[in-house]
Amino acid sequence: MKNNSWTITAAFIRILTGYAIVLGFPQSTIAQLQVGLQVGIDxxxxxxxxxxxxxxxxxxxxxxxxxxLMLRYSLNRYLSLGVEPAWITKNYQLKRRGYYSGVFQATENTYLQLPLVFNTSVSYRRFVLGLTAGGYTAFWLRSKNKGKIxxxxxLSAQPDGFEQVFEDMQAFRYEENYQLSSKRDRRHEWGLLLGLDLHYQFAPSLAVFVAxxxxxxxxxxxxxxxxxxxxxxxxxxAISAGLVLNIHPTRK
Amino acid sequence: MEKDLDFGLIFEKFWDGMNRNYVMWDIDSTDWSKLRQSYGPAFSRLDIKDPKDRLMAVGYLQQMTAGLKDAHFMLEFDDPQLWPRQQSPADERLKLRTDYHRPFAADYFDRIARKYLDQPFYDAYYHTDLTHQLAYKAGTIKQQILYFRMNAFAIQRAYQHDQGRMKTLLDYVFTSLADPHLKGLILDLRDNTGGDLRDLNFLIGRLIDKPLTYGYSRYKLGNNPLDYSPWMPAIIRPIPNSRAYAKKIVVLLNMYSISMAELTAMALNRLPNTTLVGERTYGANGMLAEAVELNGGSFAVPDFVRVNMASALFKYADQQIYESIGFPPTVVVPHKQTATDTDGQLEAAIQLITP
Incomplete structure (x- = not known):
């Protein structure tokens, strides 16, 4: 499926856009811009x-x-369109087990990510629960490796009888920036996203949310x-939390 | 269920094993991806039951690997009817050297010892394994120079497991390093086929009093061809209570000084009192380990071929990679065998210590 990523992304965006056109614009009743800040863990x-x-x-x-940031424009009471530009780390680690336990390389990859999302929501009193879906593009900014190998x-002075690899070979510890290479590394990433939003409106123009x-x-x-x-x-x-400001809450 | 073995499958396993396990793709000029396109269809046309096709397959593998830089690279075929069963591109490249010559005769170092060493001298054999059948010699020259000849490295293993002549010889060498009457050491590593990396600490660790960094090594961390670890320092650590050897050290080298022999010479070359004499070495500096240890190196294509190669690439302290090139001596003395067993390289070494 990932080989046809462009085709799938394009199709997904077409579906969401169609959904917006059919359900959104004809029924526009509220034009509202939301601007928020969010931090989270992933x-x-x-x-x-x-x-x-x-x-x-x-x-x-x-x-x-x-x-x-979270920028969202309400198309109607139920549907909004938004972008969620974010600095995000996408980390992983390579590990070994058994005789080699303790060997690892942890990779910290930092991306600048720009999701384009549609959000549909329902509200109950001060709470708003939304479903968010969309696509994103991300740029791989930097990469850092930390490891023990x-x-x-x-080699150690011990001749044999090792029960663990570091008894045989001395441990080498490192923490260094990885030089991203135009030959090896694809720095542009495209993908899909799905999420939920739970807002709590604690003031006329302010809400806190988790997403x-x-x-x-x-x-x-x-x-x-x-x-x-x-x-x-x-x-x-990922799960993030933040504060969102409703700007120009005008009724059309 | 395991798919029946055919040459299409053998080729895929070999090609993929090399793609993932070979540690020198970044310094190699062989375009491995292109070879998949050109040789894959050719292998698919071969019949594994046809002896002519089996020979053809061996020929194809030789062609594909002829330019690989890893001088430890060797194909070892399972088929007992094939001769030679081992194919080494580096051995073939060696024959193209302008100074190429054959190794010394089997008894050459016996004759040299009888001619140059003071009587009596030590002479010991020890079989650690089939590839490291040790034949060592040690003694003095002119009562002034300690001479130690090794044909391969498994010193520590031999020292620990032998209670006879080999241990006596090694004890003599280690004791003589502190002999105030001797003016220097000649380490004869000509025709030395390499061996245990651990011997660096066991031998050179007796000549230094602080850690000696002589280069860097690097291996595979991931599965893709260019997934490498950082460069790690290559360090020799002194054995407890060792003292820095302040006298002259001369290391004798030739084009059959291979692998550990080269690393030993390169490490000693970092000491200010060392001179390398003889010829440029073989050029197999990579470290060998089981593939499971370092995520790369040797592997097998079952029922057809075992692929032996380095698990780590070595870079010398001067930041140069001498793999497939060989390490140059400080003083070049060409190989020359005479009817009278006059050894020009050994005589040059003696001259350096006792002018």
Missing amino acids: QNYLALKNKTVRDFTYYEEKNGYMAG PNISD PRYYYALTGQVRHYAAGLEQRFNETS
Whole structure:
């Protein structure tokens, strides 16, 4: 499916736009702009395609952070269109188990992400519950690796009888910026998102909200620099909270 | 259910194994992706039951791997009817060197020891495994120079497991390092086929009193061809209570000084009192380990071929990679065998210590 990411994204956007046209504009009754700030935490999982199993080796989710804006324009009482530009980390770690336990490389990838979303909502007293769906594009800003790995060229004095790899090879610890490469790394990411919004209106123009999101990348991180590559896709779950200001709450 | 073995499947396993496990794609000029397109269909046309096609497949693999930089790279075929069963591109490249010569005769170092070493000298054998059948010699030259000849490295293993002549020889060498009457050390690593990396600490660790950084190594962390670890320092650590060896060290090298022999010479070359004498080495500096250890290196295509190769790439302290090139000696003394067993390289080494 991810090979046809452009086609799917385009189709998804067409469906959402059609939904907006059919349900939204003809029934416009309220024009309202919402501007919000949000911060949150996320957990990223690296989905692999064309994967090779390496003994004692696995990828694991890793937590991260996000912060950004929420701009939303109400098309009618039920539907709004918005963007949620955010700085977001999509992290993961490579780990080993068994004899190699303790070996890891944690990768922290920072993206600037721009989701375009449609939101439909229902309200009850001061609460508004919404469903959000859309697509996003993201740009991979930087990458950092931190790890502890065995150093084959720094062996221990112990001759044999090892029960753990670091008894054999000295541990090498590192924390360094990874130089993103135009040959290896695909820095533009496209994907879909789905989420919920729960707003609590505590003043006429102010609300607090929490917004869980699931971001599903359709494009992988690896450029096609060779044949037979393992492709890596970000799948990110996030939950953010913030404050939103309703601007120009005018009735048309 | 396991798919029946055919050459299409063998090719895919071999190509993919190389793509994921070879550690030198970033310095190699072989376009591995292109070879998949050109050789994949050719393999698919071969019949695994036809002996002629099996030979054809071996030929294709040789062509595909002829330019690989990893000098440890070797194809070892399962088919007992094939000869030679081991194919090494680096061995073929060696024959193209302008200074190419064959290795020394099997008894050469026995004759050299009898001619140059003071009587009596030590001579010991120890079989740690099939690839490291140790034949060491040690003694003095002119009562002034300690001479230690090793044909392969498994010193620590031999020292720990042997209670006979080999341990006596090694104890003699280690004790003689502190002998005030001796003016220097000649380490003869010509025709040394390499061996245990752990011997760096065990041997050179006796010549230093603080950690010695002599280069860097790097291996695979992920499955893609360019998924590398950071460069890690290559460090030799002194053994407890060791003292820095302040006298002259001369290391004898030739084009059959391979792998650990090269790393030993390169490490000692970091010491100010070391001179390398002889010829440029073989050029197999990568480190070997089980593939499971470092996420790369040797692998097998079951029932057809075992692929032996390095698990880590080595870069010397001068930031140069000498893989497939060989490390140059400080003083070049060409190989020359004479009827009288006059060893020009050894004589040059002696001259450097006792002019």
